[in-house]
Amino acid sequence: MPPEHRxxxxxxxxxxxESLAPGPFGAMILADLGADVVRVDRPGGPGSGRLAAPATALQRGRRVVAVDLxxxxxxxxxxxxVDxxxxxxxxxRPGVAERLGLGPDICRARNPRLVYARITGWGQDGPLAARAGHDIxxxxxxxxxxxxxxDGEAxxxxxxMLADFAGGGMLLAVGVLAALLERERSGQGQVVDAAMVDGSALLTTFLHGMIxxxxxxxxxxxxxxxxGAPFYDTYVTADGGFMAVGALEPAFYAALLDGLGLAGDTLPAQYDPAGWPELRRRFAERFAQRTRDEWAAVFEGRDACVAPVLAPGQAAQHPxxxxxxxFVQVGGEVQPAPAPRFDRTSAGPPRPAPExxxxxxxxxxxxxGWS
Structure with a gap:
């Protein structure tokens, strides 16, 4: 019997x-949200002989079948x-699924309601479509x-995180959800072409607006x-830790100065770039006087947009x-919990990755089970 899905x-x-990180991440999101995801592995297991994510991370929440394609x-x-x-x-890469006999034309001829979701680095067409690449x-x-x-640095x-996961796997999941919603109206599936270069560009929309x-x-x-702005940067603390400062708005900036003990000092105006080097020097001097956790305690009760910079292994223990x-325990390992959250249809904790x-x-x- 198939496992219960909520x-x-x-x-x-x-x-x-089976594929590398972006595809499994997109499928993981669907599984986290309650879909019954069946991963088709090559004999020998996922990513056999290649760079692959640990099975306990991106592969959670699935069932697995081994098939020689x-x-x-x-x-x-x-x-x-597929039926x-x-x-x-x-x-x-573009064309591989077609050569295997599993391209969208064949699959959707058998199942017209199928949403056929493809994720690549460069997309299904264009001069770079067949070229190898990675996130960077x-x-x-x-x-x-x-x-x-x-300036002056590489x-x-x-x-x-940005191209593979935010601009890749997450974009794939959004495309699948949109295609499933549209299918409710049209009764037809469609091909989703999720390209990491497209998703990476999409993530810069706000930056293009600023420019x-x-x-x-x-x-x-x-x-x-x-x-560039000293009130939107990180600072080293006395113990070698870091504090993140994002005090953009005047009220938050005032709280930042108060927490640093600089509220009564004569300082350059917040948004005058000519004064930013002086502000940065003063902020750096103050943050260097206490440890990260001491500064976290100072700003705990202040709306200053200041937070301790935590390592991945520390984040799960933040109050x-x-x-x-x-964060949740999945198969004995700490992993990020599914997101977003739903008040009526929570999927619950994810199942461990299959071996x-x-x-x-x-x-x-x-x-x-699918009959």
Whole structure:
């Protein structure tokens, strides 16, 4: 019997063809929201022989079947799943699914209501479509990497969070949800082309608005939100920790000065860039006098938009995150909890990732539960 699924996507059936991080993240979101996601692995397990995320992270909440997609029998088995699925997720380079016999034309001819969701770095067409790439490359071409620097310094890669996950897997999930909603009106599925370069560009929409309005005039690292403003930056504390300061509005800035003990001092005006070096020096001097946790206590009761910079392993123990259950135990490991939250259709905690050698089920078992 299939596992019980709750959440706003309960009853939605998803076939996920094994791929690297962005595709699994998008499918994880669907599973977190209650969809019944069946991952089709190659024999040997996910990402066998390649760079892959640990099975206990992005692979949670699924069931898994092992299928050799290079054999006619394996392709036929996947098409049987497609016949009863609502969504198929694939993250191959353009043309690979078609060569396997699992392209959108074949799948949607069998199941016209299927939402066929494709995630790639460069998209299904364009001069770079067939080119290899990673998060940093998509950010670079989208214009999202160059602003992540200070004048005279090289851009810093923001891990692989922006293109792979925010501009990739999250965009895929949004596309799937929109296509499912539209299907309720039309009765027809469609192809979702989620490209990480498109998603990365989309994330810069606010920045483009600032540039168009003339509110991003300085070189990188010299503007309001890129570390140029001393009241929107990070500062080193006495113990080598950091505090994040985002006191943009005058009221929050006044609370920042009060917490730092600078409220009565003669200082440059907040929004006068000529005075920013002096403000930064004064702020840095004060933050260096106490530890991170001491400053966190100082600002705990102040609306100053100041927060301690926590390492990933520390975030789960922050009182706010504990109170909200922002992190959960999944299979004995601490992981971020599903989001967003729903007052009527909570999906509950995610199930641990399946171990292919132990937890794999057959295609026939899946189809029996989907009948």
């Amino acid at each position: 959440g706003p996507l309960a009853g939605v059936r998803v076939v996920e063809l 290079k054999s006619p029998t394996g392709v036929a088995d996947v098409l049987r799943l 009863r699925a609502d969504v198929l997720v694939e993250g191959y 490359d998509y950010l670079a071409v989208a214009g999202a990497l160059e602003p992540l620097r200070r 851009p810093r890669a923001p891990l692989n 168009a309005a003339g509110r991003w005039p300085a070189p990188p690292g010299g503007n309001l939100l890129d570390g 706010h995150n504990l109170a909200r259950g922002t 292919p050698a132990r937890d794999a089920v057959s295609v026939s078992d899946i189809l029996t």
